[in-house]
Amino acid sequence: MIYCPFCDGQGVIYKAKIKNSDVQIYICDECDTVWKDQKISKDSSLRFEDIMKSLGLQPKWSELVEVDKL
Numbered sequence: 001m002i003y004c005p006f007c008d009g010q011g012v013i014y015k016a017k018i019k020n021s022d023v024q025i026y027i028c029d030e031c032d033t034v035w036k037d038q039k040i041s042k043d044s045s046l047r048f049e050d051i052m053k054s055l056g057l058q059p060k061w062s063e064l065v066e067v068d069k070l
Contacts, residue, residue: 002070004028005042013040016064021055026070032059038070 004011011030018025025048026035032048035041049059057063 002038002040004030004033005040006031006033006045013070014067015070016067018052018055018057019063019065023051023055025051025064027064 002013003009004013007028007030011028011033013026013028013035015024015026017023024036026038026040027033027048034046034048034051035044036046037044052059052063061067
């Protein structure tokens with residue numbers, strides 16, 4: 001498992017795809033921080049809300065498919 005650098009070992013990173021798109025993300029199950037690739041670091045993080053809104057979607061986990069732990 002890969003742990004989120006923001007959650008002090010509490011958040012686990014999941015690989016997921018956003019429904020009805022080809023967008024793959026890596027997301028923390030605790031704080032919803034997102035990365036576009038497996039280079040998980042504080043410097044390369046994005047906000048789940050920003051990514052989803054840019055696609056016209058609500059920032060909800062129900063909008064994700066193929067969700068698997070890394």
